[in-house]
Amino acid sequence: MKRTEKDYEYLETSPELLARGLRRITRPKFLDNISTNLRDCKSRITIYLDADIVAKFREMGENENTGYQTLINRELRKVVDEMDAIEAKALIKEELLNDEQFIDRLKEKLAA
Numbered sequence: 001m002k003r004t005e006k007d008y009e010y011l012e013t014s015p016e017l018l019a020r021g022l023r024r025i026t027r028p029k030f031l032d033n034i035s036t037n038l039r040d041c042k043s044r045i046t047i048y049l050d051a052d053i054v055a056k057f058r059e060m061g062e063n064e065n066t067g068y069q070t071l072i073n074r075e076l077r078k079v080v081d082e083m084d085a086i087e088a089k090a091l092i093k094e095e096l097l098n099d100e101q102f103i104d105r106l107k108e109k110l111a112a
Contacts, residue, residue, distance in 0.1 A: 011024040054068070061068035096102050 011026060013022065013024045017023070049072075057068040057071050060066075061071050064071070
């Protein structure tokens with residue numbers, strides 16, 4: 001969709017900037033609909049993988065009617081999510097070990 005002049009709201013611009021052909025504008029409204037969540041964005045990269053790994057994912061992709069790159073991304077997402085969960089559990093454990101009230105209650109439970 002081509003943007004037009006009416007898609008932008010112009011702000012007061014200094015004479016110096018105007019003389020250089022520059023204008024200040026507000027953030028265009030259409031950008032409000034674009035996700036800024038990195039999980040929703042894709043990045044184009046070049047990566048070298050073992051040939052057997054690529055062959056396996058291509059075969060899986062053909063069987064599932066899905067692109068092999070999508071399958072690789074899905075598997076990497078699982079690994080990252082697992083790592084995040086492990087980190088979260090470690091933080092919770094550390095917080096509990098530093099919580100005197102929790103330690104006292106744990107001592108009471110163990111003594112019973």
